[in-house]
Amino acid sequence: MVDKSVKKNKRQRIQRTLASLMLFNILCFSVAPAVSLAAPNELATADTTKAGEDKATTEKATTGKTKPDKVPSVDQLGLEVSSAVLIEPSTGEILLSINADQALPPASMTKMMTEYIVAEKVKQGELSWDDKVTVGENAAKTVGSRIFLAEGDQHTVEELYIAMAVGSANDATVALAERVAGSEAEFVTMMNDTAKRMGLKTAHFINSTGLSRADMPEKFRPTDDKETVMSAMDTALLAKYIVEDHPDFSRFTAIQSHKFRPRDTNPIINYNWMLEANKDITNFKAYAYEGLDGLKTGHTKAAGYCFAGTAERDGMRLISVVMGTKSEGARFKETRKVLDYGFDNFEVKEVQAAGATVEGFDKIEVKKGKAKEVSLVTDKAITFVVPKGSIGKNITFEAKLDSANITGPVAKGTKVGAVTYTYKIEGMKDAQTETVNLITAEEVEKAGWFSLFLRAIGDFFADLFDSIKNLF
Template sequence: MKLKEKKRTTRATKRQFLRKSVASVMLLNMLCFSLAPVMVLAEGEQTESTSTKPAAVQAATTTTQIPSVESLGLNVKSAILIEPVSGQVLLNLNSDLALPPASMTKMMTEYIVADFVKQGKFQWDDVVTVRKNAAQTVGSRIFLAEGDQHTIEELYIAMAVGSANDATVALAEHVAGSEQAFVKMMNDEAKRMGLPTAHFANSTGLDIADMPKEFQPADGKETVMSALDAAILAKYIVTDHPDFARFTSLQTYKFRDRDTKPIVNYNWMLEANKNVTNFKQFAYEGLDGLKTGHTTKAGNNFTGTAERNGMRLISVVMGTKTDKARFVETRKVLDFGFNNFEPKQIIAPKATVAGTETVTVKKAKNTEVPVVSGEAVSFVVPKGADTSTVEAKVNLTEEGLVAPLKQGTKVGTVTYSYKADGLNETLEKTVDLITAEDADKAGWFKLLLRAIGEFFSDLFNGIKNLF
């Protein structure tokens, strides 16, 4: 009996083993068939991923290759190209070299006069009486006589368009009482603007020896500016007086009714000159200013500015051999900027900073208050540049923040930095870090409970630290 039971048990065990084996084989087959599409898909994805790598590499290589300054073959003593909003220097060739600027000096006179009008100290239609100094001034001029009367605007246009030295001196004396008093204003402004090498001897840019003798400065120090000085000065003009082109873009101006010929703008590169036979070869798209300059010592200089596709650039070339050459060289400099660079928003306004999403505000209902950057951050970068590598450094307010705080309260700063291929410098901009919402003060009962909780937490940590 026992033997029969043992046999039955053995047969049952074999049948069970057989069923498990068959089930295992079936399960294995099912797994294999089910995994096959996945493996094919995985292989397909891998193939697709591999095939996109060259495209990614190709996308990376679409970044504009910035040519060297040397490759431009500039025939100048110095040159510079800047973007005025950020102040970025895009091209630099001996830009810190102090040189005679000639009539580019008048940009400072233009700035000061326009600023006084902007402040309401003078009006454009105020009448100026010409004095002896202006009447005796030589060089480019409109032949003012002592006692002549003209409005500030008329003289200003003569200065900006025709580079009239006598009109410039007349304005300087009207504003400050004497030209040398105005020169002090010019030098004070140069310090305020941070012009590294600039020194002004007069309002015009004439050599001291060419000034009327009795009005020459006693120290004998000639006017000098570097290309960098001129670019910074131009930056102040276009940013503080955005209507500058109302004067500088005029092609011609008839100063007096009796004049047989109008004043012709010395700036041949004005875009409006594209249809003028004598100047169309120099006309440049978007160019609307600023100032030429020429003396025997200075050679030929030009500070130009043009705007294309929402980006304005300022160029300065100094020490070219001819009046035509200063425009040829300026074209090279401006083309370098517009062909190779573009403005790009790096950080959107009110962006969250990774790692500093909130700040602790004492006595607030919610002690962790969200914070964001106060404004957008844009840089001028090589065209097609990858801007994903921007870095952020946060500097929070040292003193504790206590509720209540209004939305938009400054709680620190964040500095964004970016180094692009093709740029020698690391671009940086610092903006405020502000609260993204109101931080209301908590009620007394909540503050009491919070204080009790902090007390016992500190007590527990103190006891724990004993062991």
């Protein structure tokens, strides 16, 4: 009986001690500041499942076993081209690619680089549309498509630019190049430097026009025997720079016809038969394409018939390039196939809003802060090109925090990690990926010394309680 009584008293003393420790711990935490958590937007894509447990390191998630989104094969288009490409410029996504990286003669699509550089000079204030340009010998002797400029003629930058963009006038193009750089050779250096800056991998220019070396005025030919080349992909990327850096491009490229001189009998007719405005023109209405407002045709014996086109429908712009078609009409027929494929099968969709949480990475510990943790959100939206009508299935993500915790004070918007989203569409060669930062959703002030002191005591007794609990 005595042994039982002693054991009972001992157990009661231990219980009272534990109860006292718990009470002290509760009192400590009642003084410490409460944790403040934001309530950001939730993930806008389908439900995800975690693939790992360590939240301070890389973790992947997937939408599960849903069937992947799918688009038709481009093979069914039966394209008769040497190369072709279709891109969506806001995301840079490649929707169609046929020999797209093969370097080929681009003919007058070369002038897109001249157009870009001249427009850039105007944008930067180094040139004005009203500036007068005096025509030199090189421009006057340039052959092919032209407006028959004579040496010494004077025209404004804008007049020559329209002649270049609408009528593909080689002489006007050379005159502009010489006005910008002093000589066409120096302008070509600018063209190649700009191509490198843009990341064009195959582009090499020998003149401002796209003429073959043998067709240039002999006195002004480059000394080496290289020719101008540019892949369909590089042409599309160049077009992307034009539409994004100069969104008013159609002010020139959509002009149907233009009378260069008051005395000219016939106006310059735009070589781009696909302009939407041509739907009411008898000779062109069979080619007119809804939403199309640019960009540049091209033709030489070496290049065949080429066309870089762009059209916008329902808020989505597409850029297409076809090279090496067999006739003037064929380049537009093939372009229609390419653009129809894009508009019929794809749309741009925001699959996750900015400020969304990421499962498993929705908060991080804050040391020495008034709050012990802070919410994390993405710093910008995720946009993908998806099959038309789709919500974007099978999106996976891989996230990583820079460290397991951060130290207060912490400013709102502090980067603490990153998350990469990947989206694969069956029928497309490459998956789409986009990486965004994980940032703090709110500010966390540094805790005062007394709060930190009480927190340390609380942590100590909490750890002690856990240790004692494990004895029983």
